[in-house]
Amino acid sequence: MRLKDISANLNGTKVEGNIEEGKVLIIILDGNQGKVKVCEAVEHGLTIIETVKGHAKKVKFEESELI
Template identity: 50%
Template sequence: MYNPREINIKKDFTIQQKIDPGKVQIIVLDGNQGTAHVLDAPEHGKTVIQTVKGSFARVDHEIGFKVK
């Protein structure tokens, strides 16, 4: 659900990604590794993108749930 999925990069270094109605998605472009990833943002919470030596390494989610 919140796991990053790698998306294709064209030869001219562009991407094409469909917008899903009703969803907020995050696109991570890593110029060091030449990769692109997309992941869904949680409905309530924070998303932290972590890097190691300048490259995309990890995604952390702090998810909250509304009680009422």
């Protein structure tokens, strides 16, 4: 699974983490479910966060390769 739970204080707006050299990380702050998730963006392609009725439901990873 690419999505990872991370701990956060949901009473405020502060989330702490480290930047990883050479990676693009996407942080999802879901106030409806009280969860914080992180995943790495694909190297070439799309990372899409799908919502249903204002709730985060899916993350799609569409990858491709350069020729």
